[in-house]
Amino acid sequence: MQETTPQRFVSLITRETLALVLAGGRGTRLGALAGHRVKPAVPFGGKYRLIDFPLSNCINSGIRRIGVLTQYKAHSLIRHLQEGWSFLRSDFNEFVEILPAQQRTGPSWYQGTADAVYQNLEIVQTHAPRYVLVLGGDHVYKMDYGSMLAQHVESEAAITVGCVEVATDEAREFGVMTVDLDGRVLAFQEKPETPAQLPDKPGRSLISMGIYVFNTDYLSRALVDDANRPDSSHDFGKDILPRTLAAGDPLRAFRFRDLSGDVEGYWRDVGNVDAYWAANLELAQVVPPLDLYDRGWPIWTQQMQAPPAKFVFDEPGRRGMAIDSMISGGCVLAGGRVKESVLFSFVRVESGACIEESVVLPNARICSGARIRRAVVDESCVVPPGMVIGADPRADHERFEISPGGIALITPEMLGQNLSHVR
DSSP states (O other): OOOOOOOEEEEEEETOOOOEEOOOOGGGGGGGSSSSOOOSSEETTTTEEETTTHHHHHHTOOOOOHHHHHEEEEEEHHHHHHHHHHOOOGGTTEEEEEEEETTSSOOOOSSSHHHHTTHHHHHHHHHHOOOEEEEEESSOOOOOHHHHHHHOOOOOOOOEEEEEEEEGGGGGGSSSEOOOOOBBBBEEEEHHHHHHHHOOOOOTEEEEEEEEEEEHHHHHHHHHHHHHHHHHHHIIIIIIIHHHHHTTOOEEEEEBOOTSSSSSEEEOOOOHHHHHHHHHHHHSSSOHHHHSTTTEEEEOOOOOOOOEEEEEEEEETTEEEESSSSEEOOOOOSSSSEEEEEEOTOOETTOOOOOEEEOOTTTTTEEEEEEEEEEEEEEEEEOTTTTTTHHHHHHHHHHHHEOOTOOEEOOTGGGGOOOOOOO
16 A cells, blocks of 8 residues: 555644544444444454544544543443543643533433533533534544644634535435535535435535534534524534524535545445445455555554464365455464455454455454354354354344345354353
8 A cells, every 4th residue: 555645734723623522322223233332432444443533533633632422332432542542641731531421411411412512511611622623433534634624714614514425315314415616505404305416416415424613612602502492402413504504604515535635535434234344345455445554644543462363274174364355463264264354353263164255353253164254243252163154044034133235243142142241
């Protein structure tokens, strides 16, 4: 992979910005994969967690004041943040601060994305940022937030919304925007049945990435007003943005480009099992759409102390090998074969086992003679000797969760291995 050196907008603007990462979502469309962990804590890409991408973007963009808002089953996320993201120096006013739901403004938990920030508004004001960058904690992309902040300041917007193009059929799951040539947002629809298409690109729509830049004083006023509205769902997309448009306040769109600025950037919402599986396997391609080997824009994470991956045995039917795959540290392919797959740390593949087009999370063990195809195997699973997954749809449906795209999701509980530890 080529090393790139993107232009960065590290300046007083980024230093005067507080980033808030919304990391409390249940991730219900991920099924049992999110049963023991909040969605931003879901492993991705062989060694990362989903939250590592927005956090790395912040660090690489020069934003070093970050609050992470947690709520649902946050233990593994909090542990990951403590172990992997505690390197910032508080004496330099740098931090990744964990902000658990505390019912600061009343007896309720977070009622929506806007309410999550409102319940932490006092903390935001304590840090006294000039700008607030609100991010989701569960999307995969590399983005220089400095460019977005620079446009926000130059355009004198009250709110700037990050946006990206998707196929219109996919846009129903997002906030859909209509903008003019100068980037002014003319209309915003939250998860519409019939999404607006781009005038010059039929079949394509412009959607919100769930990334917002606010002037802090405007954000404070908007959140207080929203909190006092009993009919509000207290959500940025459903309430704050439409209300900003109705009031005539300047709402701008920021078109997401890759770090070179030449083409639209890579962005994936891995909100369901099919999307999660596909985005992981993309990384094992010869030229993947997301370059994890770019030393100019690294993705930071907790560096697990793991030995190199090992491939052993070279006999007919017992050959440790991997083809078109990503194999993480600590893995041992002891006579097993892996093809077009992603293996996380400390996975063991025993003699005669075969894994194809699959994602295998940390500490899983694939026993001798097992065959797995088109599956996501959760952390710490022990797939029994000789088990076949991905060949008989009826048998798979009886034992596992099967996605609309036919991907089998396998957890320890489905295999009768009721683990008590939090993953």
